[in-house]
Amino acid sequence: MQWVQVMDIKRIRQDFPILQENAGHKPITYFDNACQSLRPKAVIDAINQYYLKSSACSGRSMHQLAAEVTRSCDQARSSIAKFLNAARKEEIVFTRNTTEGINLVSNSLDFQKDDVVLISDKEHNSNLIPWQILAKRKGIIVKIVPSQEDNTFDLQAFEKLLDKKVKLVSFGQTSNLDGVSIPAAEIIKKAHQNGSLVLLDAAQTAPHYRINIKALDVDFMAFSGHKMLGPSGTGVLYGKYQLLEQLEPFLVGGDTVLSSTYDSCQFLPPPEKFEAGLQDYAGIMGLGAAVNYLMGTGFEAVEKQEQLLNEYITVEIKDMPKLKLIGPADPKRRGGIVSFYIEGVDSHRIALMLDQMANIMVRSGQHCVHSWFNAHQLKGSVRVSLYFYNTQEEAMLFVNSLKKIGKVL
Amino acid sequence: MFCIIAFVILAILGIFSASNRALAKEALDCVFRRVTLRPCNTGFDEKMKSKILGSVITRSETAARLINKNFELLSWIFFFLMVGSSVWALRGVYLFYVTGSCNGLNQAAFCVFDPKGANNQVSGLAATCKVTPTTEKDLTLDRINLAGFPVLNENASDKIVFIGCYHCDYTRKTYPMVMDLVKKTNASFTFLHYPVKENTDYMTKLGYCAYQQDQNKYWQMNDIFFTGDKMKLDDTAYVQKTLASLGYDSVKINTCIDSPQTEDTVQKLLDEVIKTKFFGTPTVFINGKVLVGPKPYRVYAIMLDGLFYWLK
Numbered sequence: 001m002q003w004v005q006v007m008d009i010k011r012i013r014q015d016f017p018i019l020q021e022n023a024g025h026k027p028i029t030y031f032d033n034a035c036q037s038l039r040p041k042a043v044i045d046a047i048n049q050y051y052l053k054s055s056a057c058s059g060r061s062m063h064q065l066a067a068e069v070t071r072s073c074d075q076a077r078s079s080i081a082k083f084l085n086a087a088r089k090e091e092i093v094f095t096r097n098t099t100e101g102i103n104l105v106s107n108s109l110d111f112q113k114d115d116v117v118l119i120s121d122k123e124h125n126s127n128l129i130p131w132q133i134l135a136k137r138k139g140i141i142v143k144i145v146p147s148q149e150d151n152t153f154d155l156q157a158f159e160k161l162l163d164k165k166v167k168l169v170s171f172g173q174t175s176n177l178d179g180v181s182i183p184a185a186e187i188i189k190k191a192h193q194n195g196s197l198v199l200l201d202a203a204q205t206a207p208h209y210r211i212n213i214k215a216l217d218v219d220f221m222a223f224s225g226h227k228m229l230g231p232s233g234t235g236v237l238y239g240k241y242q243l244l245e246q247l248e249p250f251l252v253g254g255d256t257v258l259s260s261t262y263d264s265c266q267f268l269p270p271p272e273k274f275e276a277g278l279q280d281y282a283g284i285m286g287l288g289a290a291v292n293y294l295m296g297t298g299f300e301a302v303e304k305q306e307q308l309l310n311e312y313i314t315v316e317i318k319d320m321p322k323l324k325l326i327g328p329a330d331p332k333r334r335g336g337i338v339s340f341y342i343e344g345v346d347s348h349r350i351a352l353m354l355d356q357m358a359n360i361m362v363r364s365g366q367h368c369v370h371s372w373f374n375a376h377q378l379k380g381s382v383r384v385s386l387y388f389y390n391t392q393e394e395a396m397l398f399v400n401s402l403k404k405i406g407k408v409l
Numbered sequence: 410m411f412c413i414i415a416f417v418i419l420a421i422l423g424i425f426s427a428s429n430r431a432l433a434k435e436a437l438d439c440v441f442r443r444v445t446l447r448p449c450n451t452g453f454d455e456k457m458k459s460k461i462l463g464s465v466i467t468r469s470e471t472a473a474r475l476i477n478k479n480f481e482l483l484s485w486i487f488f489f490l491m492v493g494s495s496v497w498a499l500r501g502v503y504l505f506y507v508t509g510s511c512n513g514l515n516q517a518a519f520c521v522f523d524p525k526g527a528n529n530q531v532s533g534l535a536a537t538c539k540v541t542p543t544t545e546k547d548l549t550l551d552r553i554n555l556a557g558f559p560v561l562n563e564n565a566s567d568k569i570v571f572i573g574c575y576h577c578d579y580t581r582k583t584y585p586m587v588m589d590l591v592k593k594t595n596a597s598f599t600f601l602h603y604p605v606k607e608n609t610d611y612m613t614k615l616g617y618c619a620y621q622q623d624q625n626k627y628w629q630m631n632d633i634f635f636t637g638d639k640m641k642l643d644d645t646a647y648v649q650k651t652l653a654s655l656g657y658d659s660v661k662i663n664t665c666i667d668s669p670q671t672e673d674t675v676q677k678l679l680d681e682v683i684k685t686k687f688f689g690t691p692t693v694f695i696n697g698k699v700l701v702g703p704k705p706y707r708v709y710a711i712m713l714d715g716l717f718y719w720l721k
């Protein structure tokens with residue numbers, strides 16, 4: 001296949017200190033980006049900057065350091081709002097991760113008994129368990145929208161289940177299992193026509209695709225910083241401002257209230273009312289830096305690079321004996337993910353061998369989508385998740401190593 | 410089977426490395442499951458197998474394929490090899506404890522606990538003194554007439570016969586130890602002096618004459634000669650002075666040394682020593698068993714009092 005230079009990968013890789021390191025005298029090939037990405041120096045510097053130069057509280061105190069932290073966190077919030085093309089920065093709530101964002105919605109939205117929540121059949125546990133718990137606690141009904149045979153979204157099945165009782169539609173926008181993205185705009189339009197709210201788990205979308213939240217018109221969107229070059233333990237919940245105003249806060253305490261008496265309190269407006277306690281300021285600054293770095297890189301190039309790598313890997317491995325790809329055959333529909341299993345071979349074994357052989361780091365197992373694997377009676381898969389700093393040479397190394405493994409096992 | 414081997418190896422490596430310690434814990438869990446007849450479902454076997462295959466495959470796909478195909482069989486083979494080598498290693502430790510060499514009594518082959526072979530070194534007998542080359546197997550006290558040699562605790566049931574020389578380093582190292590043992594156990598101790606170094610010929614006659622004059626003082630004299638400065642033994646004045654300090658009559662001793670009868674008797678004694686077919690000093694016979702070279706104290710003690718000599 002023809003390789004096209006879509007970005008200056010060599011220069012980009014120099015921004016990532018870990019890629020300059022060797023593990024056991026071999027360079028690492030990091031293909032576990034769906035779990036979390038590597039971090040550029042700009043992000044590490046931003047975190048260091050906080051601890052080295054402005055290690056103080058944001059908002060609460062009046063001194064110079066506090067003012068600096070407040071300004072930096074505010075800048076990070078503005079950057080993320082710009083990154084999403086959100087109407088206002090107050091629609092950005094800092095969380096620890098996508099899971100916390102979804103839990104915030106599930107615990108704060110005014111669910112009543114028999115309200116229906118629609119999810120797909122291949123949701124990450126983060127977008128499954130909160131609803132299961134709510135079903136037990138409040139009596140909501142969780143309905144599963146089955147995917148098509150090739151694991152792509154079944155719009156007809158969705159429409160069939162979309163009735164007036166559906167209070168919330170909560171889908172993973174891009175699957176961490178197979179990289180397949182759902183037709184979010186269409187789903188949101190139909191859900192809104194039905195009077196339902198929409199929450200998107202964008203953990204695997206935000207790092208790879210340009211998001212225009214105004215155009216998308218989604219009500220809530222949760223994503224993690226650590227999958228998009230940001231620090232671990234950082235995340236974002238986007239919510240339309242008028243919806244955030246209506247939500248009851250999930251975690252409460254310090255920094256969420258304007259004032260309190262012994263028997264009542266007055267909450268601050270969003271997003272503060274959702275950001276209880278002292279925040280991870282260093283992380284927030286790092287996340288701001290990550291978003292700026294990503295915007296500077298350009299999503300068209302990011303997407304193209306991942307597609308090229310996915311296409312190469314798919315073409316090279318798809319005909320290996322007993323190898324089954326999860327998701328559609330067309331790599332263009334699987335973003336930066338190649339998920340596969342070899343019949344009769346434990347996925348962990350393949351992952352461990354790749355690691356041992358050539359420092360190739362992939363994910364194996366059920367990727368927190370146990371429900372899908374259990375339903376399909378599969379033990380697990382090997383997941384190669386690519387990012388823009390991955391190279392053709394790394395993809396070739398992976399392919400060659402996997403072919404060797406295929407011959408041996 | 411694999412987890413048992415892995416546990417042993419990782420436990421040893423774990424002494425030096427924390428990551429191996431963690432793996433050893435996993436292996437132990439797996440071993441525990443196996444011995445309680447439960448499946449090892451911790452994934453440990455799988456993990457280690459994958460790591461091994463991952464390493465081997467980069468060198469040889471064929472070898473990796475073979476290992477993958479015969480992993481269980483190879484595990485069994487390595488298990489038996491491990492058991493075998495463990496037994497062998499334990500045997501080595503036992504032999505070292507009992508004989509001072511991992512390879513058995515008087516075996517000079519390499520022993521990890523005595524890498525320089527110090528426990529088996531001897532002051533070699535000059536080739537001219539031997540009719541034919543001899544080995545440890547030829548050593549014997551049969552048909553040796555021990556009458557006339559200095560003896561302590563003659564009637565004791567445990568018998569030690571010690572062939573050594575005043576000037577020989579290994580004898581000097583061993584003699585005090587053996588004497589200490591003799592004092593503790595009251596074993597019979599016969600000392601056969603053989604001058605491996607020619608310049609100490611006269612010491613044989615001197616020892617003979619001293620013993621003839623006073624048996625008790627003779628052992629004191631030996632203690633002084635074996636623990637003092639070896640170089641002074643070449644100094645006749647020093648030797649004479651030592652004898653005098655012990656209360657010996659120097660004149661009588663010198664007369665005895667110069668006597669042709671002494672010459673004759675001493676030669677006969679030396680001939681008897683030669684008949685043992687010893688090839689170096691020290692050579693120690695303990696109740697018939699022969700020990701060649703300077704063994705650690707415990708070896709002599711075990712020969713006399715058994716494995717648990719220290720309990721007595």
